[in-house]
Each structure stands twice: as structure tokens, then as C-alpha cells.
Amino acid sequence: MTKNESAPLKNLDMWEEDLLKRYPDRDSIAEGKSREEYRNYDNPERDTVREFYRLNHTFQTYDFVMKKRDEFLKFNKKEMPVWDAFQFLNQLVDDSDPDTDLDQFHHLLQTSEAIRRDGHPDWFVMVGLLRDMGKVLCLFGEPQWAVVGDTFPVGCAFSDKVVYPEFFAGNRDSQDSLYRTRNGIYSPGCGLDNVHFSWGHDEYLYHVVKDYLPEEASCMIRYHSCYVIHQQREYEHLMSERDQKMFDWVRNFSRYDLYSKSPERPDVATLKLFYQDLIAEFFPPKLHW
Ligand code: FE
Numbered sequence: 592m593t594k595n596e597s598a599p600l601k602n603l604d605m606w607e608e609d610l611l612k613r614y615p616d617r618d619s620i621a622e623g624k625s626r627e628e629y630r631n632y633d634n635p636e637r638d639t640v641r642e643f644y645r646l647n648h649t650f651q652t653y654d655f656v657m658k659k660r661d662e663f664l665k666f667n668k669k670e671m672p673v674w675d676a677f678q679f680l681n682q683l684v685d686d687s688d689p690d691t692d693l694d695q696f697h698h699l700l701q702t703s704e705a706i707r708r709d710g711h712p713d714w715f716v717m718v719g720l721l722r723d724m725g726k727v728l729c730l731f732g733e734p735q736w737a738v739v740g741d742t743f744p745v746g747c748a749f750s751d752k753v754v755y756p757e758f759f760a761g762n763r764d765s766q767d768s769l770y771r772t773r774n775g776i777y778s779p780g781c782g783l784d785n786v787h788f789s790w791g792h793d794e795y796l797y798h799v800v801k802d803y804l805p806e807e808a809s810c811m812i813r814y815h816s817c818y819v820i821h822q823q824r825e826y827e828h829l830m831s832e833r834d835q836k837m838f839d840w841v842r843n844f845s846r847y848d849l850y851s852k853s854p855e856r857p858d859v860a861t862l863k864l865f866y867q868d869l870i871a872e873f874f875p876p877k878l879h880w
Contacts, residue, residue, distance in 0.1 A: 597734040599643045603683060603726060606739045609640045610849060613754065614822065617846050623822040641755065647736035648758035651789040653745045653770060659737065659790040664798055666879035668731055673870045673878060676724050683729060698852055699723060700862060705851035714808045717873055719847055720866060721800060722812055725792030727880060742789045742816045744826055747775025752823040773828070782831035783814075791816065799880060803873050810837040811844040821845055 600606060614620045671679065681694045703719030728738045741754050748771055749759040764770040777786055788794055797813035804812075814837075819825045821841045830838075 592734060595642075596646060599639055599646060600735050601639065603729065603735060603739050605636070605640060606643065606735075607849070607852075609637075610741075610818075614818075614849060617850055620822065620842075620845055620849065623824060625818075625822065643736055643740065644755040645758045645761070646734070647740045647789070648749075648753075648755065649761040650736065651743075651745065652762055652764045653776075653787065654763075655737075656745050656787050656790045660787075663728070663731075663795055666799070669880040670877050671880060672876055673721070673724075673874050674867065676727060676878070676880070679727055679730060680724060683726060695723065695726070697857055697859070700857040700859065700866075701853060701855075702847050702851040703866070704857060704862070706847050713869060713872065714805050715811075715844070717804065717869060718808045718811045718844060719851075720869075721796065722815055722844075722848060723792060723796075725794075725796030725799070728792055728795055737790050738792050740789075740791060740816070741818045742791055742793055742814075743819050744775075744786050744788055744829070746770055746787050747777055747829070748773050750819050750823070750825040752825045753819045777829055779828050780831060781829055783820075783826075783829065783834045784831075786826075786829055788814075788817065793817070799878055800874075803875075807837060807840045811841050814838070814841045815844060815848055817841075 613625045619625070677696045677699070681696055683695055699720050699722070702722070703716050706719040707716045726738055729735065743749060743753045745764065749756065749762070749765065753759070759765050769775060793813055793816050797809055800812065801809045814821060820827075820830075821838055822845075827835075
């Protein structure tokens with residue numbers, strides 16, 4: 592794989608900045624309306640994002656997802672405390688980008704603090720802090736398109752409501768006689784627990800932390816990048832009643848995920864004690880990655 596294929600984006604944040612063009616404000620995300628003129632947007636940055644999605648949609652096949660699960664769900668890469676994972680994540684800061692003067696950890700803190708200010712339970716605050724920790728996959732050498740990007744089910748037909756659906760033509764699964772059908776390998780109402788999604792930081796982190804958090808929190812982590820379900824409301828034929836309830840939480844979280852970034856630097860020294868206690872309340876001293 593060439594450098595351009597592995598890292599088409601200047602940095603991982605470009606994907607989230609692009610999401611803000613698709614869902615520019617809290618109202619748009621509350622109503623599940625993505626901006627129509629989004630697709631006609633024409634600039635060099637957009638071409639970078641397009642290329643990112645071309646690679647993502649081409650290579651995220653059912654077999655690829657199975658391979659990544661096999662590789663990463665053994666958790667034999669690293670043992671580290673949650674707090675160390677934040678430090679590790681900060682190695683992702685891109686020095687060449689003058690706009691990125693806040694590191695990943697500051698962004699996470701801004702989100703968790705916004706959730707805390709609104710009086711949500713501790714586990715919700717915890718999700719705000721943790722949600723993107725799965726991006727450590729990049730530091731394990733994974734290409735950007737297997738770490739970030741909108742996620743979607745594999746093993747059944749790709750929805751044309753996924754961003755840049757035309758790139759699924761390049762995905763081998765689009766030619767598979769079973770995978771290309773509406774239900775694919777699944778049965779209607781089987782529940783999303785039984786459905787495999789494109790591989791990335793959401794699914795990976797879900798498996799790292801799921802035993803330590805309430806199920807609402809695990810679902811928010813697992814599906815936070817699945818805009819095609821939480822905003823476009825596709826794939827409902829595969830969902831269970833439980834999934835419907837869980838996605839209310841995912842939608843609630845989504846507003847914080849996208850709109851709590853600000854140039855203001857949180858006071859890490861003061862917040863550190865609070866968050867260290869909170870982490871200790873939920874997690875053992877070390878996690879397996
Ligand atoms: Fe994320």
C-alpha cells in the first residue's frame with residue numbers, strides 16, 4: 592500500500608471537519624437532515640475526503656472486516672491504562688497543520704465537559720472522554736480508512752444513503768449474489784448485535800471497553816460513526832426493539848460528538864483529578880489493546 596493509499600487525509604480530524612459540512616448544526620442532526628448541496632461542494636480538501644471514501648468503500652468488504660476482527664480482537668498488542676492511551680493518542684497530532692493546535696485529548700475533554708455541564712450520568716461523561724480512543728489503531732499501523740469514516744453494515748446490500756455510495760461499485764461484495772441482497776447473510780429483525788459493520792475505531796473500542804460500561808454507553812461508542820443508521824435511519828429492517836432504544840442514546844450523544852469542539856483550551860491540570868477518579872470508578876488499572 593502506498594503512503595497515499597494508507598493516509599489520504601492530512602490528518603484524522605479532516606473526516607470530522609467534513610462531517611460538520613454535511614451536518615452543519617445541532618438542528619440538522621436532530622432532524623437527521625444532511626445538507627443537499629454538500630455533494631456539489633468543490634475544493635481540493637473535498638477531493639482528499641472523496642479519495643478517502645473511495646478507498647474506504649472499496650476495501651471494507653465482509654472478508655476484510657473478519658480479518659481485522661481476527662487480528663485485533665485478540666488484544667495482544669499492548670497493555671496500558673486508559674490514561675496512557677490518551678498520551679499514546681496524542682502522538683497523532685499533525686505538526687504540519689497550523690489549525691490543529693489542540694491535541695486529541697483536549698478535544699475529548701471538551702466533549703466530556705459539555706456532557707457533564709448538561710447534568711448527564713457519569714457513564715455518559717465517560718463515553719465523551721473515551722469515544723475516539725480506538726484511533727490508537729492508526730498507531731498500530733492501520734490505514735486511515737480502516738480507523739475513521741462513516742461506518743456501515745457489511746454482509747448485506749450497501750445503502751445508497753451512505754456518503755459517496757457510488758464508490759461501493761468498487762467493493763467486491765457488490766458483486767456477491769448473497770451480500771448484495773437486502774438482508775444478505777442476516778435475517779430481518781435479527782438485531783445489530785448480529786450484524787457486522789465496517790471496521791474502525793468504533794467497533795474496536797467497543798470490544799476493549801464493553802465489559803466495564805452500561806450497555807447504553809457501549810452502544811454509543813460502537814455506533815457513533817454510523818450516520819447511515821443514526822441519522823439516515825437506514826437498515827431498520829435488521830434492528831431489534833432494543834436497538835431502537837439504544838439508538839435514541841446514540842443520537843443524543845451524536846450532538847456532543849460533533850458540536851462540542853471549540854478553540855478554548857480546557858484546564859487539564861484541574862480536570863485531571865476528576866477524570867482519573869472517574870476512570871478508576873469504571874476500569875481496572877490496565878486494559879488490553
Ligand atoms: Fe469517533
